[in-house]
Amino acid sequence: xxxxxxxxTHLIKTRGQQVTLRCSSQSGHNTVSxxxxxxxxxxxxxxxxxxxxxxxxxxxxxxxxxxQFPNYSSELxxxxxxxxxxxxxxxxxxxxxxxLVWYEQFFGPGTRLTVL
Amino acid sequence: QQQVKQSPQSLIVQKGGIPIINCAYExxxxxxxxxxxxxxxxxxxxxxxxRPDVSEKKEGRFxxxxxxxxxQFSLHIMDSQPxxxxxxxxxxxxxxxxxxxxxxxxxxxxxxxx
Numbered sequence: 001x002x003x004x005x006x007x008x009t010h011l012i013k014t015r016g017q018q019v020t021l022r023c024s025s026q027s028g029h030n031t032v033s034x035x036x037x038x039x040x041x042x043x044x045x046x047x048x049x050x051x052x053x054x055x056x057x058x059x060x061x062x063x064x065x066x067x068q069f070p071n072y073s074s075e076l077x078x079x080x081x082x083x084x085x086x087x088x089x090x091x092x093x094x095x096x097x098x099x100l101v102w103y104e105q106f107f108g109p110g111t112r113l114t115v116l
Numbered sequence: 117q118q119q120v121k122q123s124p125q126s127l128i129v130q131k132g133g134i135p136i137i138n139c140a141y142e143x144x145x146x147x148x149x150x151x152x153x154x155x156x157x158x159x160x161x162x163x164x165x166x167r168p169d170v171s172e173k174k175e176g177r178f179x180x181x182x183x184x185x186x187x188q189f190s191l192h193i194m195d196s197q198p199x200x201x202x203x204x205x206x207x208x209x210x211x212x213x214x215x216x217x218x219x220x221x222x223x224x225x226x227x228x229x230x
Binding site for chain 2: 105
């Protein structure tokens with residue numbers, strides 16, 4: 001059973017650019033959640049995808065968007081990058097059953113994004 | 117009301133000591149309380165979790181104590197080892213608006229001295 005993987009590991013962008021981060025969920029999991037973790041802080045919920053549809057969103061602007069694919073992998077897209085977007089971006093996968101998303105979430109290693 | 121307050125911010129103990137990390141919450145709808153361990157450059161790893169219908173849960177050297185009336189829960193690490201040096205996050209969640217949103221504490225950086 002493979003765990004959650006994310007790519008790339010590190011990324012450097014300049015303000016105003018766009019970025020795409022990728023996540024492969026753990027085998028058997030159909031739900032992916034994305035989090036932003038600023039330095040020295042706890043992860044903050046961005047949004048969640050369940051069976052290819054957005055299934056909840058945190059307090060992040062629309063320039064943060066995502067996709068989930070039929071194989072349950074996911075992308076996080078951020079447009080018009082700002083300096084404050086510099087953070088570790090984490091995805092977490094879990095196993096949903098019907099409309100009930102199970103509690104346990106398993107995190108990937110994260111993508112470190114630096115915006116200059 | 118959606119916050120989870122975690123303390124202390126950092127903690128240093130000797131090997132074999134019992135560090136205790138505390139979290140407090142306001143939202144009584146929360147019904148699942150996990151603890152995560154995070155090493156530098158890695159994602160958080162689920163350590164142990166508790167539901168509010170029990171007051172204590174043990175897994176190996178890790179124990180969660182839960183006080184529902186006080187809306188507090190804590191992590192105890194028995195016989196702590198240098199390898200336990202990491203950042204620990206508490207979290208809380210409940211089903212709302214079609215999903216489980218995890219609310220994380222701000223983290224406790226633990227250092228266990230050899």
